[in-house]
Amino acid sequence: MRRGLVPQLCVILFLLAGKMSAAAGPDLQSELAALRKVDARGEGHSAAIESWQQVAEAADADDLPTILAAMDGANPLAENWLRAAVDTIAERQVKRDGKLPVDKLEAFLAESEHNPRARRLAYEWIARVDPTAPDRIIPEMLDDPSLELRRDAVARLIDSAAKLAEAEKNDAAAAEYRQALESARDTDQVKAITEALGELDDPVDLAHQYGFLVDWMVLGPFDNHEGKGFDSIYPPEETIDLKGRYPGLEAAVAWTPHHTDDEYGAVDLNKAIGKHMGVAGYALAEFISDEARPIELRVGSENAVKVWLNGKLLTSAEAYHANSAIDQYIGRGELKAGKNLILVKVCQDEQTVDWAQNWTFQLRVCDELGAAVLSADRPEPKSADELKAAAEAKKAEAKEE
Amino acid sequence: MPNRDTGATRVTHCTRFLRPLATLSIAGCMLAVACGADWTQFRGPNSNSATRGQAPPLDWSDAENENIAWKVELPGRGPASPIVVGDRVIVTCSSGVKQDRLHVLCFEADSGERLWERQFWATGRTLSHPSSANAAPTPASDGELIFAFFSSNDLACLDLDGNLRWFRGLAHDFPQAGNDVGMSSSPVVIGDTLVAQVENQGDSFATGIDKNTGQTRWRVPRPRKSCWTSPVVMRGQGGEDLVLLQSPTKLTAHDPETGEEVWAYETECDSISSPAAVDGSVYVASKGITALEPTGSRQPEVEWNAQNLQPGAASVVVADDQLFIINRAGVLSCAGTKDGKVQWRVRLDGEFWGTPALVGDRLYCVSQKGSAQVVDVGEGDQSGKIIGRGQFDGAIQASPAAVDGALYVRSDGHLWKVATP
Structure with a gap:
């Protein structure tokens, strides 16, 4: 009686009373509305705690699409409250008879305007009770808004391409890898595909593929001793004048051009500006857009960074030497038609240990799913010969160092 | 020997039945032997x-x-340790x-x-060093509710049947809270x-949350430095x-109801190894191990410091x-709590993340590397000797949980119960 029986009795009573049913009536909608109202710092929790119990105990498997649909437009906290209700109801039903309303869930999954996470969740419950689901559903998901569904589809294509390559059908394999590359958004899959294409003598211009910016103007160093430079407003944050000269840390500084050949667009400020500790540097790039459109600026750096688009701060992180990754910080903004200015501030601290000497960043422009958005004046991807030559030059440079 | 498990534990069915016996002066240690503690x-x-x-x-x-x-x-993966509440083993993973x-x-x-x-x-942020994972903090329970915390600073409260009580995203509340090396405070x-x-280079704080409602009771700023230690109840x-909070620059004691700082030991402390509070003394990884005795004033007294205990x-x-x-070299040291003097040392095989x-x-x-070694710490001839061994197939960073003659250990891929058939 302590566990299990009381909730079951509650369910029976609710169903008998018709309070909540598969018809997803007004009671369910009002409880779901309460769950959608949860927000930061515990807002809406009191009502949500009660509503969650009502939903989880009284709703049944036929209500799952309704609960999943409540995730549309919900904030990430509300998504989790709703997800817990979905999982609780679905798990209970599967334990009871091993069945779920697959048709209804598949109909929900087919509507790509729904929350991608909710659709993935629907798929996972379908797959739990229907072993044919992956083969039936996933191959069609190569361009799905759900990155997890897309990932599974890309994985299948990679496997297929690998088998073709193994059978020495190199052209067919390369074609499938290229198709997979167009859909892939996860860095591990992109890496696997580009390595495979490299072995098939079809190298990929990764910087172009990702949309990493490779041509910058750089300026610095400015003072960042004791981290004070991170919030100091140096001239580039007030006005952009590429002909300007400014008082730097030790001497006057001016904008200088810098191009990176790194395949992941890494800009090494120790080389571009010079080796310093306790400093701040800036990098500026022009970006031409044919139209006004939303984009994401995704930056990776093990230094403290700020990123502005046309003078508007999109993202900042004041952390030093605590890891770095592609797409580490994401700023969301709006490109205007014509010329846009992307400004990056990168601060280096004063740690003397070996692992704290890097002063670098990488930045790419992409859409919300991670597909590269390229400046209208960006050159075409490098040719296979150019990529091979660049790879050889990189090897030689590494050898020299 | 006195019962080492004298703290409050969950009232199990077993202890409920035994409570009348306990009131008849049956020793507390018999309770532990009979039922074990969660x-x-x-x-x-x-x-x-x-x-x-x-054992x-x-x-x-x-x-x-x-x-x-x-x-x-x-x-999924995770250095988080399993916990045991009554007849249930709870573990978190991330994938x-x-x-x-996040999995519970x-x-x-x-x-x-x-x-x-x-x-x-x-x-919140999900990046971490490859050796860690989002499921690094160990969950906690009061015996009825489970609190699953993650490196991304997501905090889920569930009952023992998996029903959600509430969910908070502490980094959703404070987006600069995070450490891309990974966080692990439990x-x-x-x-x-x-x-x-939630100590890190960004929004760094400690918080007290009403366990029943998920509402924040208090929030106090902490040093903006990376830190992986866990709070400890004194x-x-x-x-x-x-509640004791250890940072790289200090150890502080707080009123758990209000978060108000009661006393502070302001000196360099370790950022990974957490303190212990036993019988009125605090043992903190600071310049080796330092034993502190709170005095009722704003500063505790240093009972002893042993720099050879690192x-x-x-x-x-x-x-x-x-x-x-x-x-760090895998040498196990035993020292006295009264003076910090080393009684014996033994070299173990491997490196140890788990306690x-x-x-x-x-x-x-x-x-x-999954090599388990059992060391006799009693007073007999075998004291300080390795008296047993076990091997797990997999890398293990989690600390084992010991309950009722069983050892629960998890790797990135598995959870084991080690027990005599």
């Missing part, structure tokens, strides 16, 4: 990694299924290419049957308050319980009059 949080119910009761077996083999009661697959899927799983302790699983999506429950320590010695990642184990640390579990006179140490 292992409700990181480093056990008293955050000292020590318990009494039936797990001395030897086992994963490969040969010797003394392995059960082994189950996990759907996905971005480590943004509950297994039946007897059979290993998976009773339920809940998943959440991370709302929360503790103290009274009606759950205390979580049981009141005639007064109220306090813990690695594992935290100090304290019980009765002994403490144990493992240094050993002490059951009576046996210390169960599990290395990063």
Whole structure:
């Protein structure tokens, strides 16, 4: 009686009373509305705690699409409250008879305007009770808004391409890898595909593929001793004048051009500006857009960074030497038609240990799913010969160092 | 020998039945022997990694299924330790290419049957060093509720049947809170308050959250430095319980109801190895190990300092009059709690991230490579000797949980129950 029986009795009573049913009536909608109202710092929790119990105990498997649909437009906290209700109801039903309303869930999954996470969740419950689901559903998901569904589809294509390559059908394999590359958004899959294409003598211009910016103007160093430079407003944050000269840390500084050949667009400020500790540097790039459109600026750096688009701060992180990754910080903004200015501030601290000497960043422009958005004046991807030559030059440079 | 597990533990069916006996002056240690204590949080119910009761077996083999009661697959990775609440074993995992899927799983302790699983999506930062994972903090329980915390600073409260009570995203609230190396501080429950320590280079704080409603009771700023230590409850010695928070620059004691700082020891402390509070003294990884005695003033007194006791990642184990640390070279040291003097040392095989579990006179140490060594810490001839071994197939960073003659250990792929058939 302590566990299990009381909730079951509650369910029976609710169903008998018709309070909540598969018809997803007004009671369910009002409880779901309460769950959608949860927000930061515990807002809406009191009502949500009660509503969650009502939903989880009284709703049944036929209500799952309704609960999943409540995730549309919900904030990430509300998504989790709703997800817990979905999982609780679905798990209970599967334990009871091993069945779920697959048709209804598949109909929900087919509507790509729904929350991608909710659709993935629907798929996972379908797959739990229907072993044919992956083969039936996933191959069609190569361009799905759900990155997890897309990932599974890309994985299948990679496997297929690998088998073709193994059978020495190199052209067919390369074609499938290229198709997979167009859909892939996860860095591990992109890496696997580009390595495979490299072995098939079809190298990929990764910087172009990702949309990493490779041509910058750089300026610095400015003072960042004791981290004070991170919030100091140096001239580039007030006005952009590429002909300007400014008082730097030790001497006057001016904008200088810098191009990176790194395949992941890494800009090494120790080389571009010079080796310093306790400093701040800036990098500026022009970006031409044919139209006004939303984009994401995704930056990776093990230094403290700020990123502005046309003078508007999109993202900042004041952390030093605590890891770095592609797409580490994401700023969301709006490109205007014509010329846009992307400004990056990168601060280096004063740690003397070996692992704290890097002063670098990488930045790419992409859409919300991670597909590269390229400046209208960006050159075409490098040719296979150019990529091979660049790879050889990189090897030689590494050898020299 | 006095009962080492004297702290508050969950009232199980068993202890309910035995409570009348306890009131008839049956020794508390018999309760522990009869029922064992739950292992409700990181480093056990008293955050000292020590318990009494039936000890797990001395030897086992994963490969040969010797003394392995059960082994189950996990759907994700995590250095988080399992906890045991009554007949349930709870463990957290994280999965996905971005480590943004958070799992809370509950297994039946007897059979290993998976009773339920809940998943959440991370709302905070999910990057970490490859050796770590989002599921690094160990969950905590008050015996009725489970508090699953993650490196992304997501915090889910569930009951023992997997029903959600509330969900908070502390980094959703404070988006600059996070550490891309990974965070690993495990929360503790103290009274009606759950205390979580979110120390990093961005929004750095500790917070007390009403365990029943998920509402924030208090939030205090902490040093803006990377830190991986866990809060510890200091049981009141005639007064109220306090919660201890260790940062790289200080150790502070707080009123768990209000977050108000009661006393502070302001000196360099370790950022990984957590403190222990036993019998009114605090043992902190600071310039080796430093023993502190709160005096009722704003500053505790230093009882002793032993610079030759340098813990690695594992935290100090304290019980009765002994403490144990493992240094970065894998050397286990036993010292007296009264003076910090080393009584013996033994070199173990491997490096250790997980904190050993002490059951009576046996210390169960599990290395990063899955090599377990059982050390006799009693007073007999075998003192300081390795008296048993076990091997797990997999890298292990989690600390073992010891309950009722069983040892629960998890890797990135599996959860084991080690027990005599």
